[in-house]
Amino acid sequence: MPGESGELGPMLKALERTRDTQEAVAIAKQIGAVIGLPYPSCIADYSDPLLTRAPDGRTYAELFGWAADFREDWERNRLNLISPIANVCRYSNKPFIWRAKDMVAMTPLAGGARGKHWHLTPERQIAGGLTIPVHLPLGRVASFGWVARTEDRPFEDVLADYSTQLRMAAILFMDIVVAQGADMPPVTVGAGDTGLSEREVECLSWVALGKTDSEIATIIDRSVPTVRFHLENAMKKLNVHNRTQAAALAAQAGILGPLVQ
Numbered sequence: 001m002p003g004e005s006g007e008l009g010p011m012l013k014a015l016e017r018t019r020d021t022q023e024a025v026a027i028a029k030q031i032g033a034v035i036g037l038p039y040p041s042c043i044a045d046y047s048d049p050l051l052t053r054a055p056d057g058r059t060y061a062e063l064f065g066w067a068a069d070f071r072e073d074w075e076r077n078r079l080n081l082i083s084p085i086a087n088v089c090r091y092s093n094k095p096f097i098w099r100a101k102d103m104v105a106m107t108p109l110a111g112g113a114r115g116k117h118w119h120l121t122p123e124r125q126i127a128g129g130l131t132i133p134v135h136l137p138l139g140r141v142a143s144f145g146w147v148a149r150t151e152d153r154p155f156e157d158v159l160a161d162y163s164t165q166l167r168m169a170a171i172l173f174m175d176i177v178v179a180q181g182a183d184m185p186p187v188t189v190g191a192g193d194t195g196l197s198e199r200e201v202e203c204l205s206w207v208a209l210g211k212t213d214s215e216i217a218t219i220i221d222r223s224v225p226t227v228r229f230h231l232e233n234a235m236k237k238l239n240v241h242n243r244t245q246a247a248a249l250a251a252q253a254g255i256l257g258p259l260v261q
Contacts, residue, residue: 007034008165015172021054024176025063028146031169035162036153037129037146040064044177045140046086049078055180070119077117085120089133089143095163095170097155099128120147127151130158132170136178139252144170196255200234203227205256208247 008031015027028040042060044052051059051071061071073079080086084103088096100120120126131145146166148155196204199220206216213231217224235246250256 008162008169012165012168012172015169019176019179021056021063021176021180024173025060028144028169028173029064031166032146035130035146035158035166037148037155037158039066039129039147039149041066041129041131041143041145041147042173042177043080043083043086043144044136044142044174046080046083046089046142047140049080050075051080052177060177070124073117074119079117079119082118085131085143086141089131090141093133093135095130095132095159095167097128097130097159099151099155100124100126103128125149128155130155130166132167134170134174136174139254142174142177144173195237196234196250197230200230200237201250201255203230204234204243204247204250205259207231207243208251208256208259 011027011031011034015024018024018027025040029038032038032040040060041064042052051061051074053059054063059071061074062068085098088098100122103118103120120129127148127150129145129147131143134142134144136142202220203216206219211219213224213227216227220227231243231246234250235241235243238246238249240246240249247256251259
């Protein structure tokens, strides 16, 4: 409904000001109550099988009120790694809605026995939710969102009315998570300034796409020794030991740009 999104304004301002975990969690719950999706959810890194933890060691799932057996089963079955929601977040930065009944149909993508343990199902009294992808430094894919047990209001309406404000809330909350650093691995590329030349980046991009030295030489119209010279320089600047590691690190740091079209 037009104008309803203004209700979130004071909460966003409070979330922007705070760096206190408990206060931020309380604000996220307040936002959930306003939009009709009362259960916040925070994943700081979908490559990590463990749930995101606050500085005191408790998971954000616990702070948000998710049941202990739900949290324990989620970690035991490493459901972060097979999440259909994660697959959307990896390729998009736009808020999206999902329904539990549709997620169930997507879990066979996970393969193996873990798919049978997928938790966001109608049988577990989950109706669906709204998720905001958040892309963090060094290629980490995160998300923040809100979940509901019943769809009292069409999720499409929630997205239409609150999309911009919820996107801002997700970014602000994840800023707090990153600043606290509890789950964040160390940065290995100093300030992103590697000093790689345009030709070195070009050669690494082709390495990341699976090309051999001779194939790269043909593509860029240079000799094989010249290609190897550029790759060796890139490895030195990135402080790595081989071309594969150099390409992986450069891609993670966003130096190579998008490799998937």
